[in-house]
Amino acid sequence: MKSFTKKDHPTLVSHLEDNIQLIEKALSFTSDLTKRKITVSEKTCYLLFIDSMVDKTALSHDVIQPISSSKNNPLEGKINPPEYEKTTSLNEVVDGLLNGTSVLIYENKKEALLIPLPTTDDRAIQEPSSEQLIKGSHDGFTESASKNIFLIRRRIKNPFMKVQNFVIGEATRTDVKVMYIDNLVDPKVLAELIRRIDAIKVDTLLSGGELEELIEDNSYSPFPQILSTERPDRATSYLLEGKIIVIVNGTPSAIILPISFISFYQSPDNYNSRWMIGSFLRFISLFSFIIAISLPGIYIAIVTFHSDILPLGILYAIKLQIQFLPLSPFMEAAIMQLTLELLKEAAIRLPSPIAQTIGIVGGLVIGTAVVEAGFISNTMIVVIGLTAIASFVAPINQIGTMARFIAFPIMIAANLFGFLGIVLSLTVLLIHLCKLHSFGESYLYPFSPLDLKGLKDSLIRTKKKNPTPRFR
Template sequence: MSFFKNTPKQNITLNENDKQLTNDLKKNIEMIHEYLCQTEDLMFKKMSFNKMGCTILFLDSMVKKDILQSSVIGPILEKKSGEIQNVVKTTELKFSSNISEVGASLLEGYCTILIENDAIAKSVVVGEIAERSIEEPANERNILSSHDGFVENLSTNILLLRRRIKSPQLKVKFFTLGKITNTKVSMVFIDKLANKKILEEVERRITFIDVDHLLSIGDIEEFIEDNPHSPFPQMLTTERPDRGASYLTEGKIILIVDGSPRILIVPITFFAFYQSPDDYNSRWVLGSFFRIIRFFSLMISISLPAIYIAIISFHSEVLPIGILYSVRVSLEYVPFSPLVEAIVMQIILELLKEASIRLPTPIAQTLGIVGGLIIGTAVVEANLVSNSMIVVIGLTAISSFVAPVNQMGTSARLLGFPVMIAASLFGFFGIVLILMVLVMHLCKLESFGTHYFSPLAPFKLEDLKDTFVRLPTWKLKTRPTDSQPVYKQQQRHTRGWKK
């Protein structure tokens, strides 16, 4: 992969006339009002300061009225003269003579103070947007790990990371994307640990994003991922601060989009999607056991329906005679081929899953019972699907939900369809062929210059200690090399007390 082969495009703002404030108060107000397209929620508060006209501008929906009154309006009415920075009560005060900068401040929840015969606007932060309380993510629940999660506020999300990594090396870099939305995006990393080439590459891809709107983390993920046609996610999304902090200490980079409770972690490998925070909060034997279960569930969710189809269609001799007799009896009155059975049941499963997500919780629970019992029983009694196929699809669905990251579980279910088709055409040979293609694709795939299938391709023996199994924590003396950290050693004396 070649880095730095292009130069980023220059961002062009929608307001090309970059006007400046003048000494005329009335004209300044008109220019700001015009910049905001004559919006009717721009409020004006006129008063006197230093025996000259003074106007406070603010967007009604973006400020807290009590903070505005106590921090700005009240002190100005009380003192009536002096230096404005000594009068208002605020932790942040901006000075600007640029109309676009003043407008941007108003849109961020500031109020702007304009004074007659003064071409400098003073912007005071008085906004306080109500946000969701910090709670555990519903789709990434863990037993032994922390129970807090990211929210939609960018500053709060950075706070959750800084609470865990109290280091002066934790660096935050901001970008603004979207000509219309002006969405703030932050790149978080540990300065002297993260690889500089990967940092520059991530920043280069972000600066190439030239869009009107960017509202979610999914938008930026599609813009900067290496292979948009791959079925495998090449960036890990999570709502867990503990997971984000642990990857930061490995030298990885985090991207946070204001307004989204999910963060992006880059670069990432395939095996990271089957690691859970609970693996490191329980003893290494238990953590390794459950991790092996997850990898086993991946193979089941991709290949179990295909194996069933191949056995029924081509290789029935591999089954013991008793099991073969039961399967043949259940298939006697089914008019469809095993492939059609499997595809129809997989589609029904996806329909039930999507419906349960959209419906209110009580109705979703009822739908699960209806789908699992009534529909399952009805299709078997109507001889549309065999009993054995119901069992196979049920095991496949359960296995796909085992993945700690929902993206990978969904990808596994989708990959099951081409494997089933190959099995119906060529039997076991077709399954092996498709799985070989998938492994070849995984070996070729990259994430920001990092091999996606590392540490298996290329093979790195030292990184296997935290891949399929997790060795004891005191054995993990070096960081994983997939993110190419500057310093590999992360532990020194751990169990020296035994000596």
């Protein structure tokens, strides 16, 4: 792969035309670099900007008009944006142009004026479709890192909240923001995160998903060790727990770390409802994970090895359905699980009206056709349907997809060894979870190691208590 490196011209020179040539060469002589010549008091200046990256209305009103109408030095108090700065570094000039900054250079000066006027044509704040709630806020992150920070700061007005800036990728120069509350965050976790970010040496970084893979503890584990959310209220709640939020510019989500397994099943709906209802919903979500990973394997084990545990009526009905089928129970389950994944991926990538049609066709027409054709049993359709519904209950899509993925090796173990295979595979899974960590924190916290205080907000959502006495 081609390595992207900055041009070897560290500083500007005093000659105006030479500076323009240096900047053009650093930007590979791109045609959308606009050069505007301005003459003030018989002095020649050049205003440089990338056409698609600046707000042209603000540029004309706040920069060009004040400078053109000035009879004195155009750099002293004539430009409306007060946050402009001077620099002699060519690299800073190039980075500024690529980030929507206008650059003003003039004759006999080894410095340039950086005027940030980036375009604001970004997406409006909307509720994320992948994390909808029944009761709660209806705003979501956008692709703008500054707007995402605003959504969080609007909720937390804490003077201890800090933001650190990083730039990753030699070619993309992607802005990465690390947010945390200074008096709540674990210093060891923060130091480890900064060490891992500083150690990243890549040419391109286009999304938060790429950053997750670069900094997580075990990229070979099927379990996500970093939580990604599009909801500002979810990110805010974890920030107040001492977690760290990482925002990648251009990605409409925030990365939360360190994280535990139970965090993927904590939804804002649990806290916006009464504590009994919230606890019931969380228990349903956790129970759905067990169903999603084990139900197909349990059915395969019962039909293949342990049919004697079923009542005679149920056993007769199942045997009557499967005795003339050309496929084994394992092949039935594998084919239907793969068909489910195909239908889900097709529905995601098609327009909404067509996606609804695909869902109806997949659920009714294909399901009915394969049963009537004698390839799949009715019982298997019920089992796969329950498995799919259970995996969709998860508040975070990451964990639901992972549950369907883990179901495949459990199905293989059940097909080979029956219930023994299920027990062995679940044991291996539990050992793996016990060994897994997220930035030094146990993935199964608060169960391993056991923390009695942490259990209060794990399986159930405990009732909030008002410390102040009530009026009588």
